[in-house]
Amino acid sequence: MADPLTLTAGAIANLAFQKFIESGAGELAKKFTAEAIAKMDELRQAIWNKLRGRSAKVDEALAKAEQGDRTAISTIAKNLDVVLDDEPEFAEQLKVLAKEIQAGKLQDNSNMVQNVTGDNNMNVQAKAEQGGKQYIAEKMYFGTSDDD
Numbered sequence: 219m220a221d222p223l224t225l226t227a228g229a230i231a232n233l234a235f236q237k238f239i240e241s242g243a244g245e246l247a248k249k250f251t252a253e254a255i256a257k258m259d260e261l262r263q264a265i266w267n268k269l270r271g272r273s274a275k276v277d278e279a280l281a282k283a284e285q286g287d288r289t290a291i292s293t294i295a296k297n298l299d300v301v302l303d304d305e306p307e308f309a310e311q312l313k314v315l316a317k318e319i320q321a322g323k324l325q326d327n328s329n330m331v332q333n334v335t336g337d338n339n340m341n342v343q344a345k346a347e348q349g350g351k352q353y354i355a356e357k358m359y360f361g362t363s364d365d366d
Contacts, residue, residue, distance in 0.1 A: 225316045227299035231291050233319050234262040235283045239291075254322025261315040268308060269297055 232239070237258050240246040246255060269276050276297050282290035302309040 225313050226295075227302055228291070228295040230261070230312050230316045231265065231283075231295040231298055233316050234258060234265050235291060235294070237262070238284050238286045239288055249324055250319070251322040251324065254319045257315055257319045257322065261312065261319065264308075264312060264315070265294065265298060268301055269294065272297060 236250075237246055237255065240249075250258075266280055269280060271277065275293065279290040279293035279297075283294055302312070
């Protein structure tokens with residue numbers, strides 16, 4: 219997901235329709251708190267109310283997004299971007315909701331164990347949230363030089 223400080227229209231639209239894009243409610247519940255999921259509905263409804271009736275294409279995109287069509291999100295995001303530029307109060311309202319949703323994202327705090335034995339073995343095990351970084355080292359030195 220996007221950094222909460224730089225929420226774009228696309229990131230906001232993705233959060234709003236996340237419930238429909240995910241493969242099931244159970245999958246969404248694994249990633250977000252119940253409060254965050256309720257805020258998604260509030261965010262989606264605010265976007266729906268603002269964009270509905272602007273054009274047949276936008277209305278169609280809103281309906282498709284609620285059926286889980288990821289491609290419709292880009293149409294919604296483009297139109298939402300214009301509204302966010304034109305209406306700063308509405309933009310702030312959506313950003314507050316989006317930040318509250320982001321705050322309700324569940325962290326994966328599960329443990330990772332890696333056992334490496336023998337000479338010249340290189341095993342890679344990594345886990346990073348979306349947007350995170352993984353650092354993989356081929357050699358690790360715990361002393362002050364290669365010889366320690």
